[in-house]
Amino acid sequence: ESLKRVSELTGKDIPFAKCDLKNEQEVEKLFKTQKFDSIIHLAALKAVAKSVETPLEYYSNNLIGSLNLLNMCKKYGVKKFIFSSSATVYGLPKELPIREDSPTGQGLTNTYGQTKFMVEKILMDLAKAEKDWDIVILRYFNPVGAHPSGRIGEDPLGLPNNLMPFVAQVCIGRLPVLKIYGDKFDTPDGTGIRDYIHIMDLARGHVSALDQIKKNKQIGCEIYNLGTGKGYSVLEMVAALEKASGRKIPIEISAQRPVDVARMYCDPSLAYEKLGWRCEYGLSEMCRDLWNWQINNPYGYNKPPAEQV
Numbered sequence: 017e018s019l020k021r022v023s024e025l026t027g028k029d030i031p032f033a034k035c036d037l038k039n040e041q042e043v044e045k046l047f048k049t050q051k052f053d054s055i056i057h058l059a060a061l062k063a064v065a066k067s068v069e070t071p072l073e074y075y076s077n078n079l080i081g082s083l084n085l086l087n088m089c090k091k092y093g094v095k096k097f098i099f100s101s102s103a104t105v106y107g108l109p110k111e112l113p114i115r116e117d118s119p120t121g122q123g124l125t126n127t128y129g130q131t132k133f134m135v136e137k138i139l140m141d142l143a144k145a146e147k148d149w150d151i152v153i154l155r156y157f158n159p160v161g162a163h164p165s166g167r168i169g170e171d172p173l174g175l176p177n178n179l180m181p182f183v184a185q186v187c188i189g190r191l192p193v194l195k196i197y198g199d200k201f202d203t204p205d206g207t208g209i210r211d212y213i214h215i216m217d218l219a220r221g222h223v224s225a226l227d228q229i230k231k232n233k234q235i236g237c238e239i240y241n242l243g244t245g246k247g248y249s250v251l252e253m254v255a256a257l258e259k260a261s262g263r264k265i266p267i268e269i270s271a272q273r274p275v276d277v278a279r280m281y282c283d284p285s286l287a288y289e290k291l292g293w294r295c296e297y298g299l300s301e302m303c304r305d306l307w308n309w310q311i312n313n314p315y316g317y318n319k320p321p322a323e324q325v
C-alpha cells in the first residue's frame with residue numbers, strides 16, 4: 017500500500033520484488049533477476065521489548081538477513097551499501113551531545129540494539145578488509161512525522177512501541193490515555209528528553225548518503241548521526257501535538273521503564289560537513305505532518321472507509 021501511494025504521488029512505477037533475506041537462495045534469485053548499483057538496507061525487526069522475549073528470532077532475522085545480503089553483494093559486485101542503524105548503539109551515553117566517535121556497544125540492554133551494533137561491526141570489518149566497498153552507516157535518532165501529503169505514514173502493527181505514534185493514537189481517540197514513563201528524570205520537567213527528527217529529513221539523509229557513495233571515492237565505512245541536535249521532553253512533545261491538532265491529550269504518569277535514559281541528543285554536524293545534509297524541519301512540522309497523516313488515516317493503511325472514524 018505504501019508503494020502504491022508513492023507511485024500515485026510521484027507518477028512513477030516502483031519496481032519491487034519480495035524476498036526473505038534469511039533465505040540465501042531467494043536473495044541470490046533477486047540478484048540474478050535485478051541489477052543493483054547500490055543497496056539501502058532497511059529490513060529488520062525493530063520492536064525492542066519483543067527482541068528481548070524472542071532473541072533467536074531477532075538475531076536470525078537481523079544478522080543472517082544482513083549477512084546473506086552482504087555475501088550476495090560481494091558475489092555480484094555490488095559494493096555500495098547504506099545501513100540503517102540506530103542511536104540505540106550508543107547505549108547509556110557518556111557524553112552529550114552524542115558524536116559519532118562516542119563509545120558504542122556498552123550497556124546495550126536489548127537484542128534489537130545488539131543486532132544493530134553487530135551489523136555495524138560486520139560492516140566496519142568488511143570495509144577494513146576489502147578496500148573497494150563504499151559503506152555508510154546512518155544512526156537514526158527518534159524519527160517522527162509523515163509525508164506532508166498525509167498519504168504515507170507510520171502504521172504500527174498492534175500497540176505502538178514508540179512515543180509519537182502512541183500519542184497520535186491517543187489524540188485521535190483510538191487509545192484512551194498516554195502513559196508517561198517517569199517524571200523524575202534529571203531534566204527540566206522530569207520527563208525523558210530525545211532528539212526527534214522529521215521522517216522527511218531522515219529520508220533525505222539517505223539520498224545524501226547515496227550521493228556520497230556514488231562518487232566512487234572508496235570511502236571505506238563512514239558513520240553519521242541523523243538527528244536535529246535538539247532535545248525535547250515527553251511533555252513538550254505532547255504539548256506540540258496538542259497545538260498541531262487543537263485537541264487535549266489525556267496523560268498519566270506511570271513507572272519509569274528500566275532501560276530509559278534521561279537525555280539523548282546528537283551532534284549532527286559531521287553529516288553537514290561531509291554530506292551537506294542537515295534537518296530542515298522542526299518540531300511544529302513534525303507534529304503538523306504526523307497529525308495530518310493520523311487524521312487522514314485514523315486506522316492506518318488498508319482499512320475499508322467504513323471503518324474509518
Ligand SMILES: CC(=O)N[C@H]1[C@@H](OP(=O)(O)OP(=O)(O)OC[C@H]2O[C@@H](n3ccc(=O)[nH]c3=O)[C@H](O)[C@@H]2O)O[C@H](CO)[C@H](O)[C@@H]1O
Nearest residue numbers: 064104158159177178179182195196197208210250275276
Ligand atoms: C529502549 C528503547 O526502546 N529504545 C528504542 C526507542 O528509543 P526511545 O526510548 O528513545 O524511543 P521511544 O519512542 O520508545 O520513547 C521516547 C520517550 O518517550 C517516553 N515514552 C515512550 C512511549 C510511551 O508510551 N510513553 C513514554 O513516556 C520514553 O520513556 C522516552 O523518554 O526507539 C528508538 C527509535 O525511535 C530506537 O528503536 C530505540 O532502540
